Amino acid sequence: MQGTDASHWLARYARKYSDIWQRIDTVARSRGKRWDSWCFVPVGEVEELFSVDGRIRSDIAAEAPILATLAAWRHTQGVYSVDPDLLGALLGTPVTRVPVDVLMRLPEWSVYVRLSDYMMRGLPVRGMFVALDDDRKASVVDLMLLLDAGDLLLPIIVPLERDSLDEALEALDARILADGVLGTRASVAAELLAVMPKASELMPLLSVALYLGAEDADLRDASGMRARPVVPSPKLVMGKWQFSSPARPTTWNCGSRIGAELRRAKEADIESAASRLHASPRPHIRVAHWHTYRVGPGRRDTRIKWLHPILVSANDEEVGGIVSTVRPVRSRGPKR
Numbered sequence: 429m430q431g432t433d434a435s436h437w438l439a440r441y442a443r444k445y446s447d448i449w450q451r452i453d454t455v456a457r458s459r460g461k462r463w464d465s466w467c468f469v470p471v472g473e474v475e476e477l478f479s480v481d482g483r484i485r486s487d488i489a490a491e492a493p494i495l496a497t498l499a500a501w502r503h504t505q506g507v508y509s510v511d512p513d514l515l516g517a518l519l520g521t522p523v524t525r526v527p528v529d530v531l532m533r534l535p536e537w538s539v540y541v542r543l544s545d546y547m548m549r550g551l552p553v554r555g556m557f558v559a560l561d562d563d564r565k566a567s568v569v570d571l572m573l574l575l576d577a578g579d580l581l582l583p584i585i586v587p588l589e590r591d592s593l594d595e596a597l598e599a600l601d602a603r604i605l606a607d608g609v610l611g612t613r614a615s616v617a618a619e620l621l622a623v624m625p626k627a628s629e630l631m632p633l634l635s636v637a638l639y640l641g642a643e644d645a646d647l648r649d650a651s652g653m654r655a656r657p658v659v660p661s662p663k664l665v666m667g668k669w670q671f672s673s674p675a676r677p678t679t680w681n682c683g684s685r686i687g688a689e690l691r692r693a694k695e696a697d698i699e700s701a702a703s704r705l706h707a708s709p710r711p712h713i714r715v716a717h718w719h720t721y722r723v724g725p726g727r728r729d730t731r732i733k734w735l736h737p738i739l740v741s742a743n744d745e746e747v748g749g750i751v752s753t754v755r756p757v758r759s760r761g762p763k764r
Contacts (some may be wrong), residue, residue, distance in 0.1 A: 434540040434555060435677055437581060438502055439496060451477055452499040453671050467562040468500035470535040471570070493572050493583045497559040501539035505677040506657050507555075508541045508640060508647075511687030515544065516641055519632040521574055521716040526638065528588040530598055531560065531571060533641030535657045540576075541636055541676075546628070553577055558637045561585075571596075573633065584630065598625040622658065638718070639734055640682070648681045 442448060455477070456469045474496045478488040510518070529598050538559035545552040557574035571586040590596045604627065632700045639645055657680065663670060717735055 431604060433506060434576065435743075437498055437576075440526055441498060445495070448476055448495060449499055449502055452495065456499075456671065459716075461754065463562040466532055466534070466537070468503070469496055470562045470564065471572075472558065472563065472565055473497045474499075490583075493561070493570075494574060494581060496561065497538050497557050497572050497574055497583075500629070501540060502555060503658060503660050503671050503673050504536040504538070505535070505674050506536050506539050506680055507677045508539055508680045508682050510541065510636065510639075512544065512685035513680070513687040513690040514639075514646075514683030515636065517716045518635045519546070521632075521635045521718060523634050523718065524592070524594045525722060526593045526718050527591065528569075528593055530638060530641060531588070531593075532569075534560065534637070535640055535647070536659055536667075539637075539640060541640070543633075543636075546633075548575070551577055556633060557708075559569055568719055571634075573630065576644060583625075586627065586630070594631070595665045597627040597630060597634075629667075635718075642734060646683045646685050650679055650681075652681075652684075730740075 438449070452469050455473045459465075463473075471492045474492040475484045475488055478485050478492075484492075531650060538557055540555055540557050544553045545554060547553070553575050555576045557572075557576070558704050559572045561570040562574055563570050566587070568587050568589045571588055573584040573586070574582065576583040586596055586600055588596050590599055640647075647654065647656060654746075657678075660671060663672060
């Protein structure tokens with residue numbers, strides 16, 4: 429998929445809703461302390477732009493999460509291209525007992541992740557937008573995923589109203605079963621229910637999103653230099669505060685070094701297996717997993733590491749011990 433493919437969604441919704449991005453920017457500039465800085469504009473604020481006599485149009489209630497996510501992405505346009513070996517390892521890493529607040533560390537308000545036509549029960553998903561919503565009405569933070577299926581942009585809203593991500597998905601499953609609604613707003617699209625009968629099937633995608641928020645994630649710009657995205661601030665232009673938007677998407681290469689380590693580990697494993705006698709211990713690949721632990725006074729701060737598959741030799745030496753750490757979030761978390 430080309431890096432510019434994600435940006436066509438901006439043009440599509442701009443044609444559908446006249447001046448929508450400028451209208452949302454106006455709301456974003458008036459934020460003050462009404463919502464947290466990790467959220468560009470809450471979905472509820474977008475809904476209010478289309479309210480009539482205090483009532484939200486039904487079509488907007490379904491598309492407001494899409495508009496809020498795209499409006500946030502418009503100002504950074506980060507496209508994250510994950511090394512294929514790292515992507516495979518992340519997709520295969522279970523997300524269990526991972527605190528929900530680690531998602532607050534996403535590098536930008538909204539990110540687009542290439543998924544190399546990830547298959548979801550026969551539906552090829554080219555990529556996904558990931559953002560967070562500060563849902564003040566429900567007093568909860570919502571995780572918003574927009575699955576890019578080519579001609580379809582399928583929204584999924586996961587209320588982060590439980591302690592861990594797997595518990596949040598279980599709660600969403602119960603809600604879908606009870607009233608057929610994904611999250612607090614978006615109705616379940618028929619195309620989505622056909623490929624995602626249970627929210628737990630989102631776990632592989634959440635694992636990829638978690639890696640982007642790792643403090644020492646292997647992110648590199650187009651020149652190959654290690655760097656981190658910068659969230660823009662409004663600038664004073666001709667007496668008015670305005671957000672600037674890039675002319676084109678910025679591609680961030682994720683995991684090029686770790687991907688190379690994974691490939692070397694696999695090659696070494698194969699070569700070692702061929703050269704050793706059956707009586708000798710055979711090297712093996714450790715299963716990737718998320719590791720969380722508590723630190724600080726009262727052990728109230730949570731940290732998380734992604735431990736990738738590491739080649740372990742017969743004498744227990746490890747090759748390429750690279751980990752990614754997410755630092756604890758000290759601001760207000762998802763649960764209020």
